[in-house]
Amino acid sequence: MIQDKKLNIINAAMKSFSHFGYKATTMDQIAKIAQVGKGTIYTYFSSKEDVLNEIIKLYVNEMRQVARGAIIQEDSFVKNFNAALHAITKFQEEHELMIKLSQEVKDMGTPEVIEVLQEVEDEICEFIEMKITAAIQRGELQKCDPKMTAFLMFKMYINLVNDWKERHQALDQDEITGFIKMYFIEGIGNKK
Amino acid sequence: MIQDKKLNIINAAMKSFSHFGYKATTMDQIAKIAQVGKGTIYTYFSSKEDVLNEIIKLYVNEMRQVARGAIIQEDSFVKNFNAALHAITKFQEEHELMIKLSQEVKDMGTPEVIEVLQEVEDEICEFIEMKITAAIQRGELQKCDPKMTAFLMFKMYINLVNDWKERHQALDQDEITGFIKMYFIEGIGNKK
DNA sequence: ATAATGACTATAATACTATAACGGTCAATT
DNA sequence: AATTGACCGTTATAGTATTATAGTCATTAT
Numbered sequence: 001m002i003q004d005k006k007l008n009i010i011n012a013a014m015k016s017f018s019h020f021g022y023k024a025t026t027m028d029q030i031a032k033i034a035q036v037g038k039g040t041i042y043t044y045f046s047s048k049e050d051v052l053n054e055i056i057k058l059y060v061n062e063m064r065q066v067a068r069g070a071i072i073q074e075d076s077f078v079k080n081f082n083a084a085l086h087a088i089t090k091f092q093e094e095h096e097l098m099i100k101l102s103q104e105v106k107d108m109g110t111p112e113v114i115e116v117l118q119e120v121e122d123e124i125c126e127f128i129e130m131k132i133t134a135a136i137q138r139g140e141l142q143k144c145d146p147k148m149t150a151f152l153m154f155k156m157y158i159n160l161v162n163d164w165k166e167r168h169q170a171l172d173q174d175e176i177t178g179f180i181k182m183y184f185i186e187g188i189g190n191k192k
Numbered sequence: 193m194i195q196d197k198k199l200n201i202i203n204a205a206m207k208s209f210s211h212f213g214y215k216a217t218t219m220d221q222i223a224k225i226a227q228v229g230k231g232t233i234y235t236y237f238s239s240k241e242d243v244l245n246e247i248i249k250l251y252v253n254e255m256r257q258v259a260r261g262a263i264i265q266e267d268s269f270v271k272n273f274n275a276a277l278h279a280i281t282k283f284q285e286e287h288e289l290m291i292k293l294s295q296e297v298k299d300m301g302t303p304e305v306i307e308v309l310q311e312v313e314d315e316i317c318e319f320i321e322m323k324i325t326a327a328i329q330r331g332e333l334q335k336c337d338p339k340m341t342a343f344l345m346f347k348m349y350i351n352l353v354n355d356w357k358e359r360h361q362a363l364d365q366d367e368i369t370g371f372i373k374m375y376f377i378e379g380i381g382n383k384k
Numbered sequence: 385a386t387a388a389t390g391a392c393t394a395t396a397a398t399a400c401t402a403t404a405a406c407g408g409t410c411a412a413t414t
Numbered sequence: 415a416a417t418t419g420a421c422c423g424t425t426a427t428a429g430t431a432t433t434a435t436a437g438t439c440a441t442t443a444t
Contacts, residue, residue: 005417027407037418039409048407142380147360152351152375159347164340183344187379188334197388219436229389231438240436 006044008034010058013051018096021104022052022113049112056116059097060123066091067127077135078185081128082177085157088124125150141185153184198236200226202250205243210288213296214244214305241304248308251289252315258283259319269327270377273320274369277349280316317342333377345376 012034016025027048031038045051070087071080092098098120101113128150135141141149160176171179182188204226208217219240223230237243262279263272284290290312293305320342327333333341352368363371374380 026405028405031419038407039418040416042408043416139382142382144374144380148356148371149375149380151356151359152348152371155351155355156344156348159344163347164343167343168339179340179344181381182336183341183376183379185379185381187375187377187381188336188341189373189377189379190331190334218434220434223390230436231389232387234437235387 005034005036005040009036009041009044009051010055014055014097017052017055018100021100021108021110023104023108023110052112052116055097056119059095060120063088063091063120063123064127067124071131077131077140078177078181081131081153082157082173082180084127084131085124085154085161086173086176089161121154125154128154153180156180156184197226197228197232201228201233201236201243202247206247206289209244209247210292213292213300213302215296215300215302244304244308247289248311251287252312255280255283255312255315256319259316263323269323269332270369270373273323273345274349274365274372276319276323277316277346278365278368281353313346317346320346345372348372348376 009030013025013030016029016033027038027041030051031041034041041051045054066087067084070083072083075083098117101117104110104113105117125147129146132141132144132146132149132153136143136146157176157180160171160179164171201222205217205222208221208225219230219233222243223233226233233243237246258279259276262275264275267275290309293309296302296305297309317339321338324333324336324338324341324345328335328338349368349372352363352371356363
């Protein structure tokens with residue numbers, strides 16, 4: 001029953017953050033949606049920011065599940081990389097939360113939101129890093145710094161999925177897999 | 193003599209934009225520094241934005257010169273890529289203009305400035321694109337879309353030079369050359 | 385004639401102030 | 415022991431008065 005109340009609050013906050021963003025959501029609103037008194041929120045959370053952080057923690061866990069679910073043991077590293085990132089992207093599109101928070105950072109720059117989005121990015125990079133380390137061990141990838149490789153691959157993925165389409169046309173999943181493979185795995189140099 | 197006045201104005205505006213940014217620079221200020229009446233500015237330029245655009249046009253030309261100057265015919269594509277980008281970066285650090293304008297975009301989002309910075313980025317990408325096309329023709333690079341390759345290489349360079357150092361430590365020019373070569377040219381895949 | 389000028393204007397940004405809304409607390413209530 | 419909403423100090427917002435700014439144009443200088 002105690003967990004029930006906390007869950008109500010989390011769900012209410014999640015809903016409101018997704019619809020209106022972090023700043024535009026008031027504690028009174030969360031309390032109203034959750035059907036609890038405002039004070040009750042503070043028995044489970046220390047502040048508004050704390051509510052956001054807990055929600056992101058749950059969200060990141062779900063995201064990790066989704067990414068794991070997209071991976072097929074027998075498939076190549078690149079294929080799984082793209083499958084996982086694509087699954088994460090789709091997950092984020094389905095749940096408005098990240099989209100709304102990204103918007104908020106873009107046009108208001110709310111510091112608390114900047115911080116949690118950075119955390120989400122770090123988590124994704126860490127996930128990729130693990131997969132890279134494994135791929136190196138099984139000999140699929142050459143020795144390289146897993147942290148930096150993860151960072152660069154993630155950035156390239158975002159460049160391909162989001163930034164490229166702003167100036168040219170959008171790419172589908174297979175095209176992206178192809179490009180990542182071409183540029184990152186095989187390289188575009190010609191051996192002499 | 194007519195060119196002299198226009199040049200005065202351009203130099204005055206350049207100085208003021210570099211010190212105070214675009215928004216914080218007033219036409220009265222430009223006129224004062226250039227030692228002309230404000231009305232005179234409008235015989236050479238149609239608007240404040242026009243002044244900015246002409247300055248950027250000159251700036252991009254200088255940048256191109258600098259980039260060309262950094263290139264050594266006998267050197268490899270990657271080496272020249274890094275030399276050129278490094279020269280551009282140093283050029284931008286020496287002349288405060290770009291740094292000030294980037295700041296302004298970050299904390300005020302002035303639309304006119306966003307636009308010219310995008311133009312500068314496009315110009316750099318076009319420069320890289322030319323070099324890539326040449327490298328493909330002489331067989332140093334595999335066949336690939338030069339526009340996208342230029343875009344991705346530029347972004348990776350920025351990721352390495354700017355974004356990585358925010359979370360970890362800065363990399364020097366040789367390290368960056370090494371990474372670009374490793375990830376982009378040779379690839380990190382292991383042939384079976 | 386032509387080019388240059390700065391007082392002038394309409395508009396947009398800023399500073400100021402009064403008001404409302406907010407996050408967080410806590411005495412009263414269940 | 416858990417829950418609550420009226421309450422408080424602070425911050426954000428709205429409304430308004432004032433200033434500053436981009437751009438014009440009649441006047442002046444060349």
